Amino acid sequence: xxxxxxxxxxxxxxxxxxxxxxxxxxxxxxxxxxxxxxxxxxxxxxxxxxxxxxxxxxxxxxxxxxxxxxxxxxxxxxxxxxxxxxxxxxxxxxxxxxxxxxxxxxxxxxxxxxxxxxxxxxxxxxxxxxxxxxxxxxxxxxxxxxxxxxxxxxxxxxxxxxxxxxxxxxxxxxxxxxxxxxxxxxxxxxxxxxxxxxxxxxxxxxxxxxxxxxxxxxxxxxx
Amino acid sequence: xxxxxxxxxxxxxxxxxxxxxxxxxxxxxxxxxxxxxxxxxxxxxxxxxxxxxxxxxxxxxxxxxxxxxxxxxxxxxxxxxxxxxxxxxxxxxxxxxxxxxxxxxxxxxxxxxxxxxxxxxxxxxxxxxxxxxxxxxxxxxxxxxxxxxxxxxxxxxxxxxxxxxxxxxxxxxxxxxxxxxxxxxxxxxxxxxxxxxxxxxxxxxxxxxxxxxxxxxxxxxxxxxxxxxxxxxxxxxxxxxxxxxxxxxxxxxxxxxxxxxxxxxxxxxxxxxxxxxxxxxxxxxxxxxxxxxxxxxxxxxxxxxxxxxxxxxxxxxxxxxxxxxxxxxxxxxxxxxxxxxxxxxxxxxxxxxxxxxxxxxxxxxxxxxxxxxxxxxxxxxxxxxxxxxxxxxx
Amino acid sequence: xxxxxxxxxxxxxxxxxxxxxxxxxxxxxxxxxxxxxxxxxxxxxxxxxxxxxxxxxxxxxxxxxxxxxxxxxxxxxxxxxxxxxxxxxxxxxxxxxxxxxxxxxxxxxxxxxxxxxxxxxxxxxxxxxxxxxxxxxxxxxxxxxxxxxxxxxxxxxxxxxxxxxxxxxxxxxxxxxxxxxxxxxxxxxxxxxxxxxxxxxxxxxxxxxxxxxxxxxxxxxxxxxxxxxxxxxxxxxxxxxxxxxxxxxxxxxxxxxxxxxxxxxxxxxxxxxxxxxxxxxxxxxxxxxxxxxxxxxxxxxxxxxxxxxxxxxxxxxxx
Numbered sequence: 001x002x003x004x005x006x007x008x009x010x011x012x013x014x015x016x017x018x019x020x021x022x023x024x025x026x027x028x029x030x031x032x033x034x035x036x037x038x039x040x041x042x043x044x045x046x047x048x049x050x051x052x053x054x055x056x057x058x059x060x061x062x063x064x065x066x067x068x069x070x071x072x073x074x075x076x077x078x079x080x081x082x083x084x085x086x087x088x089x090x091x092x093x094x095x096x097x098x099x100x101x102x103x104x105x106x107x108x109x110x111x112x113x114x115x116x117x118x119x120x121x122x123x124x125x126x127x128x129x130x131x132x133x134x135x136x137x138x139x140x141x142x143x144x145x146x147x148x149x150x151x152x153x154x155x156x157x158x159x160x161x162x163x164x165x166x167x168x169x170x171x172x173x174x175x176x177x178x179x180x181x182x183x184x185x186x187x188x189x190x191x192x193x194x195x196x197x198x199x200x201x202x203x204x205x206x207x208x209x210x211x212x213x214x215x216x217x218x219x220x221x222x223x
Numbered sequence: 224x225x226x227x228x229x230x231x232x233x234x235x236x237x238x239x240x241x242x243x244x245x246x247x248x249x250x251x252x253x254x255x256x257x258x259x260x261x262x263x264x265x266x267x268x269x270x271x272x273x274x275x276x277x278x279x280x281x282x283x284x285x286x287x288x289x290x291x292x293x294x295x296x297x298x299x300x301x302x303x304x305x306x307x308x309x310x311x312x313x314x315x316x317x318x319x320x321x322x323x324x325x326x327x328x329x330x331x332x333x334x335x336x337x338x339x340x341x342x343x344x345x346x347x348x349x350x351x352x353x354x355x356x357x358x359x360x361x362x363x364x365x366x367x368x369x370x371x372x373x374x375x376x377x378x379x380x381x382x383x384x385x386x387x388x389x390x391x392x393x394x395x396x397x398x399x400x401x402x403x404x405x406x407x408x409x410x411x412x413x414x415x416x417x418x419x420x421x422x423x424x425x426x427x428x429x430x431x432x433x434x435x436x437x438x439x440x441x442x443x444x445x446x447x448x449x450x451x452x453x454x455x456x457x458x459x460x461x462x463x464x465x466x467x468x469x470x471x472x473x474x475x476x477x478x479x480x481x482x483x484x485x486x487x488x489x490x491x492x493x494x495x496x497x498x499x500x501x502x503x504x505x506x507x508x509x510x511x512x513x514x515x516x517x518x519x520x521x522x523x524x525x526x527x528x529x530x531x532x533x534x535x536x537x538x539x540x541x542x543x544x545x546x547x548x549x550x551x552x553x554x555x556x557x558x559x560x561x562x563x564x565x566x567x568x569x570x571x572x573x574x575x576x577x578x579x580x581x582x583x584x585x586x587x588x589x590x591x592x593x594x595x596x597x598x599x600x601x602x603x604x605x606x607x608x609x610x611x612x613x614x615x616x617x
Numbered sequence: 618x619x620x621x622x623x624x625x626x627x628x629x630x631x632x633x634x635x636x637x638x639x640x641x642x643x644x645x646x647x648x649x650x651x652x653x654x655x656x657x658x659x660x661x662x663x664x665x666x667x668x669x670x671x672x673x674x675x676x677x678x679x680x681x682x683x684x685x686x687x688x689x690x691x692x693x694x695x696x697x698x699x700x701x702x703x704x705x706x707x708x709x710x711x712x713x714x715x716x717x718x719x720x721x722x723x724x725x726x727x728x729x730x731x732x733x734x735x736x737x738x739x740x741x742x743x744x745x746x747x748x749x750x751x752x753x754x755x756x757x758x759x760x761x762x763x764x765x766x767x768x769x770x771x772x773x774x775x776x777x778x779x780x781x782x783x784x785x786x787x788x789x790x791x792x793x794x795x796x797x798x799x800x801x802x803x804x805x806x807x808x809x810x811x812x813x814x815x816x817x818x819x820x821x822x823x824x825x826x827x828x829x830x831x832x833x834x835x836x837x838x839x840x841x842x843x844x845x846x847x848x849x850x851x852x853x854x855x856x857x858x859x860x861x862x863x864x865x866x867x868x869x870x871x872x873x874x875x876x877x878x879x880x881x882x883x884x885x886x887x888x889x890x891x892x893x894x895x896x897x898x899x900x901x902x903x904x905x906x907x908x909x910x911x912x913x914x915x916x917x918x919x920x921x922x923x924x925x926x927x928x929x930x931x932x933x934x935x936x
Contacts, residue, residue, distance in 0.1 A: 012659065015886070055517060055612045074654070075665060076521045083519025090653050094514045098242055106231070107515070111524040113229040155518065265622070375799040469699050473779065476621040483625050522669050523741070583623070583695070586688060590626050594681045598633050601673055 001194060002029040002052055003022035009047050009219075021047045023219045025061070029196060030151030031162075034189050034209055037198040039216035045198035048216065049165050050138050053086045054078035054197060066165075083108060087193075091168040093148050095155070097141035100217070101132060104140055105155045122158055130154045130184070153184055164188055166197045170204075178203050185209075230525070251540045256542025257490055258592050259551070263560055264482050266552040266582045270576040275471050279464060284445055285437040287452055295460075295506035297431040302456060306437060309451050311444045316341060317432035318423045323386065323414070327378050332371055333413045336421030355400050363420070364399035372401050389426040396420065436561035487532045487591060494599035509610060516612040527605035530597070537596035541589060553578050621826060623692040624774050630685060631767045634678055641674040641761040643755040652750050661841055668749065672737055679730045686723060687877070690868060706865035707786035715773035722766045729759045735892055739902075746843075781795040786863030790848060806850050813846040817918055820890070822883050824911050829903060833894020836887045836910065843883055847921065859936045879920060886913030 004027040009193040011019040021044045029035050050056045051063050054070045055079075063071040070081055082088075095104045102123060109119060127133035130150045140148060149169075156164060166185075170178040178201065185207050189195060197204060198216075205213060215222045240247050287306070289298035300317045307315050319336035347450075355366050367375075375384055375398070386394045390501065396416065439448050449461045515525060550556055556576055644667045651664055693710065694893030697703040700712060710716035733756055740748035791802065800807075816838050823831040844864070852862050855872060893903055893921035929935060 053517070072655070073744065076523060076741060077744050079386075079516065079521040082517075086519075088517050089518070090514075094510070096511065096514070099238065101237075103238075106519075108518040110231045110235055111229065111520055111527075113231065116603055125461075159519065275762075283846070336768060465701075469701075472699055480620045480622055480625050483622050487629050526669070526673055583691060586691075587622060587626055590630060590681075590685065590688065594630060595633065598637060598677065601637065601677060602670070605670045605673060 001032040001066055002196075003027070003062075003064040004048070004051065005062045005064065007051065007058045007063070009044075009051065009056070010059045014042070022051075022058075025221055027214070027221060029194060031194055032100075032187065032189070032192055033211040034195045035197070035214050036063060036204050036207075036210050036213045037196065038205065040200055040206050043216045044217050044219040045216045046167055048105055049198050051198065052163070053088060053165055054082045085162050087161040087164045087210075089125065089152055089156045089164065089169050090164040091171045093152040095140045095148060095151055098107060098139065098178055100137050100139055101143070101151050102127075102136045102156075104151055105158050108159050122160075126154045129157070145173065146180060149173065149177060149181060150184075153181075157188075160174075162194060164193050164195045166195070166199075168199055168201075169197065170199065170201045177181060182207065232524070232528055233531055236528050236535060239528070240532055240535060247536060251536055251543070252496075253493060253594065254537065254540035254592070255543040255547070257486065257493070258541055258588060259292070259548045260370075261483070261486050261583070261591065262548035262555035262588050263557060264486075265588065266548060266579070267557055267560060267576065267582055268325055269584060270552070270577045272471065273577055273579050276468065279467050279471065280465060281434040282464055283603075284439050284442065284464050285449055285452070287435040287437060287456070288462070289417045289434075289456075290458055290460050297427055298434055298459070300430050300432050300435075305455060306435065306452055309448055309455075311439050311441060311448050312437055313440045314438040316436045317436050318436055319418045319425075319427060320433050321421070321425045323424065325378075328374055330338050330374055331412065334421055334424065335413060335415050336418035337415060337420050341558050362417075363395065364397040364401055365414050365416040365420070366400045367380075367398065367415070368411045369401060369411045371414055372398070388424060394420075394424060396495060399433040418521065421460045483591070488590070490595060494596060510605055512610055513612045517609075522608045529600065529608065533597045533604070534593070534599055537593040540596075541592050544592070545585065545588065621692075621696070623688070623695060627685070627689060627692065628771065628774070631770060634682075635764065635767055638672045638678060638760060641678075642757060644668075644671040645756045645760070646723065649750055649754045649757060651774070652753075654746055654749075668753070671753065671756075673732070675733060675737075679734060682830065683727070687726065689723070693706075694865075694868065696777070698738075699779055700777070700781075702783045702785055704785050704866075705863060705869060706785040707789055707863050709777070710865070711772055711789055712781065713773050713776045714785045715769050715776065716755075719766065719769045719773050722769065724884075724886045726762055727884070727896060728872065729762065731894060732895065733759060735896060739896065750753070753920030779900050786866060787860065790862035790864070791860065801845050801849055804849070807924055809842070809846045809849055813842045820914065821911070824907055827903075829893040829906070829907070832907070832910075833891050836914075839890070839914065840883070840887050843921075844919065847879075851921050851924060853936050854928050857928065857936075875920075879917060880920070882913045882920070883916040884909050886915075886917055892913065 004025055007022050007025040007027075008020070009022040011021055025044075025048070030128060033193065037048060039045045047056070050201055051058055051071070052061075052065070054073065055078075057071055061071070062069055065081075065085070068081070070078055073081060091200065096107070105126060106119060106123060109122070123136075124133070127136055130153055132147060132150045132154060135143060135147060140151060161179070164185075173181065182203065185195060185197070189209055269447070287298065287302075289296045298317075303317055304313045306312060316550065321334055322331045323334045374380070381398070383395055383397045386393055386396060402415075421427070427433070437448070437452070439445050445463050445465070449463050452461050479608055513526060516522075520528075550562075553576060634805055648664050651660060653661055662930050690706065691704040694724065697705055700708055703712070704707055710720055731750060734757065736748055736752045740746055740752055776807050818834055820832060820839060822836045823835060848864050851866065852867070853859050855867060855875065856863075865876075866872065867879065868874060870878075887910070889906045893906045893910065896902070896906070925935070
């Protein structure tokens with residue numbers, strides 16, 4: 001379902017300094033798979049995630065998702081693709097602290113200008129699913145770490161994406177919350193989503209519901 | 224309509240504005256002040272124009288002045304007979320008037336000479352003739368406006384006044400009475416006395432006058448009569464009421480035009496400064512845009528949101544500026560600013576600015592504020608919107 | 618030289634337009650020559666980002682241009698009060714040799730900018746972005762016309778002399794006038810009416826047969842026939858005066874500002890009509906444009922026809 005073919009990604013920090021983030025990568029993820037990308041910071045795993053999400057374009061090579069060449073899409077279309085298909089969970093949640101839980105969750109849908117009823121339906125289903133309905137009007141900064149984590153996951157699911165991408169999701173969590181998160185990932189897998197997680201948290205290694213672990217080191221893949 | 228305005232985006236924009244309270248508060252305040260100043264200038268000039276236009280209505284239809292070497296000169300009174308012969312002319316008066324400079328306080332009085340038995344060319348003068356006995360303004364006695372009386376009292380002239388004639392001698396004139404007139408703007412500094420006395424004070428010959436004032440039966444004929452008079456007396460300048468109206472409008476446009484030019488320069492500079500400062504984005508703001516793009520906001524969506532923000536801020540400042548200006552100009556009668564426009568005279572006129580609300584003025588101020596602000600935000604907004612999301616989120 | 622606040626405002630906004638327009642022009646040319654969607658070079662990414670800036674600038678300019686045009690009309694009307702002899706905008710336009718060219722240019726530019734916007738929205742909906750080069754190349758051309766408009770506008774306002782007498786619309790728009798306008802009065806009214814309604818009927822026919830090129834062409838004809846018939850025939854019924862032909866006096870308060878409504882519907886109708894022929898797009902969009910165009914054109918024809926009809930009903934005779 002997700003294919004990275006012959007990907008090279010070079011960042012030009014300035015005239016002299018070029019960073020080769022990814023060198024000749026080939027990667028395939030099948031539908032419904034849960035894939036963990038292991039690697040240290042700066043290894044290039046975040047870059048792989050942003051390529052899959054259509055957030056950035058490769059310097060050379062192709063990214064194909066569901067038979068669609070997303071690496072060739074103009075920016076607006078890449079974004080629309082992302083909006084419709086990808087749920088992104090960040091390190092540190094990246095919620096807007098002064099907004100309410102509901103507002104944060106609905107953020108991806110704001111530009112769509114949907115009917116209020118439709119929005120409410122989607123919102124409620126996601127609030128229920130991740131167990132934060134009781135806090136829906138609370139301001140995010142007043143929530144506990146675990147609650148914020150659930151808001152982040154809820155937001156990633158509001159658009160009913162096929163693919164969930166998580167970048168170091170447990171980097172700021174204690175063990176209990178991390179295990180909580182892993183549980184939720186399992187739940188997501190059961191509902192048929194394809195999941196790619198970039199992490200160097202050992203809690204993710206050797207889990208049974210994880211289909212594959214891929215090592216990323218210095219811009220290259222070793223399986 | 225719903226497809227053009229995204230309410231959720233609007234809500235987000237409002238919220239976003241509130242999240243950077245201090246910076247936005249500062250911008251709105253300065254912008255409001257600038258708009259307020261500009262609108263006040265327009266309101267004041269509009270009101271004065273209106274007031275002046277009402278005054279112009281009461282001015283003579285045609286004024287005939289003699290020019291010698293390009294300068295205004297005394298005109299022969301017997302020319303009046305020839306002019307009265309022109310078809311359409313119903314009446315004509317030879318006026319004797321001038322400005323008397325009172326050196327002590329550096330003020331000018333308008334001195335107007337009248338003859339009791341003549342038909343007055345101005346309503347206010349007729350009223351004076353009615354109200355005051357002719358003895359009050361003849362035989363060494365005069366009737367004055369309130370402002371004149373106040374000035375005289377300050378120089379300890381209570382019952383009489385000494386005019387200094389051109390030859391240096393003094394002419395003592397008693398204070399016969401004080402009048403109030405229709406429009407305070409013009410009568411405050413006026414002294415009314417007999418024509419002969421006026422001639423004496425200004426040393427004008429008996430058979431000469433300052434100018435001639437002509438009345439025409441049909442106002443539409445004024446331009447024709449005016450040109451006939453010009454043909455008859457080539458050395459004269461013939462001014463019609465319309466000429467005066469036009470020149471008033473031009474003066475005010477000129478004055479407010481200068482102010483405008485200065486204003487806009489300061490406005491644009493302000494914006495450049497603000498945006499120079501603000502365009503160094505905080506890492507927090509960059510991160511927020513990164514989040515928005517990552518969750519699916521296109522560049523156009525971000526630009527739209529930034530536009531909403533800019534529009535809301537500038538529009539609120541516009542409304543506030545106009546609102547405060549309304550109160551300042553019409554409720555408090557524009558202290559300070561009014562003086563710049565009302566006149567050079569030291570005799571302060573207490574005159575009330577009539578309430579004139581002109582749609583065109585509102586649009587004018589709108590065009591000078593909101594679009595300029597929005598244009599100033601284009602490049603910073605674009606820079607923000609086109610940040611690479613992934614670079615921002617590392 | 619006229620230095621009223623309104624004129625100054627127009628100058629100031631024109632300056633801003635010129636500044637930002639030039640930026641957009643520079644970028645448009647760059648994009649036109651360098652655009653290659655297939656390439657993943659750094660240059661292409663930069664161009665992609667810059668295309669957003671250019672598009673935004675053009676959108677903003679147009680958004681302000683439309684109300685500014687109305688404001689321009691207001692200003693012209695207001696200036697007519699200070700110009701001796703002018704009773705409405707016609708006198709002001711006629712005061713300088715630039716006036717009529719400025720007006721025509723402004724209207725043409727409105728059509729062109731609006732067309733650019735439509736092109737742009739089509740382009741953004743296309744995954745292959747096939748119209749990008751075209752639209753920016755097109756803008757480069759429009760820009761030249763746009764700058765000419767700004768320059769001529771400054772020249773016109775600068776050249777207006779308050780002391781010079783100008784003609785009133787009564788003399789400009791009459792058979793005896795020495796300008797080219799007098800030629801339209803030579804044609805008999807019924808011929809003009811026939812062509813006006815005739816073109817309109819042909820438009821309806823081509824609408825029914827959905828022939829977009831014919832429809833667009835007919836709309837172009839319609840612009841001319843409606844303006845001419847308005848000046849020669851319909852105007853007189855609006856003013857209820859057989860000699861009053863002026864197209865500017867309609868915009869004044871005395872006639873309930875009907876001019877604004879008439880010209881707006883005429884513009885919208887013919888604009889949507891023209892683009893059906895010039896826009897390579899999907900069937901639904903063409904249909905939409907057809908409908909919008911026909912709607913506005915019908916509204917225009919109905920309103921304008923009502924004037925003589927109502928007059929006849931009220932008075933029993935024609936003018």
